[in-house]
Amino acid sequence: MAFFAAVSASSPAVSPPPNRSSRWVEFVVGAVVVVSLSAFLFFVFRRKILRSFRQRRRNTDGRLKEGKSKPRRFRFEELEKATKNFRSDYLLGFGSFANVYKGVLESHEIVAIKRPHSDSYTSLEEFRNEVKLLSSVKHENLAALVGYCEETTGSGGERILVYEYVPNGSLLHYIIGKFLIN
Structure with missing residues (x-):
């Protein structure tokens, strides 16, 4: 019996196939990580992001732009x-x-x-x-x-x-x- 215990301890453990509930848990955890990371990066770089967004919006909202060409x-x-x-x-x-x-x-x-x-x-x-x-x-x-x-x-x-x-x-x-x- 000691022989079987030694053999089973050295052989690799076979994990059971994943079930559907564990896949959902992995998906939810991954989504939470991505959203959290995005929110963190937004708060870190919010001034730059908001300034860039406002500048793009200002350039495309139909306002007149000042020209520099001489007639x-x-x-x-x-x-x-x-x-x-x-x-x-x-x-x-x-x-x-x-x-x-x-x-x-x-x-x-x-x-x-x-x-x-x-x-x-x-x-x-x-x-x-x-x-x-x-x-x-x-x-x-x-x-x-x-x-x-x-x-x-x-x-x-x-x-x-x-x-x-x-x-x-x-x-x-x-x-x-x-x-x-x-």
């Missing part, structure tokens, strides 16, 4: 050439303050050129403030200001804004088109 100053002759002397077939839209023309620059860039009527701007300072404001604002839903033209002539001068060209038309045409289709 290009165009000569009046360049804009005349781009619009073929402001021909009517280059006219994209018109309003009580300005006409907007499609223009093709020498660099083959297509732009929208807003040429106000002669009485639209009350002062040169008002025009310069508008250029400064439009060049400092960037947003995905706004056409960006490419440049401007400020020239004085005998009849008062030209104050023209040059925007990036948006091929789908104006917001008004987009809205009216939706209502006419439906």
Whole structure:
């Protein structure tokens, strides 16, 4: 009998197969460990995590971003050439303050050129403030200001804004088109 006791003590013990309840216990313990570790790391790094989250949210919530680009100053002759002397077939839209023309620059860039009527701007300072404001604002839903033209002539001068060209038309045409289709 001593022989059997010695043999059984030296042989490896065979564990019984795990049952379903022990697997659930292992799963619950593992989940508690993962959640606890995540909570611990969150509390340790919460300032960094929250700052990063707020910054990402601030950049995507539709606010206007300040631009750093300087608008290009165009000569009046360049804009005349781009619009073929402001021909009517280059006219994209018109309003009580300005006409907007499609223009093709020498660099083959297509732009929208807003040429106000002669009485639209009350002062040169008002025009310069508008250029400064439009060049400092960037947003995905706004056409960006490419440049401007400020020239004085005998009849008062030209104050023209040059925007990036948006091929789908104006917001008004987009809205009216939706209502006419439906």
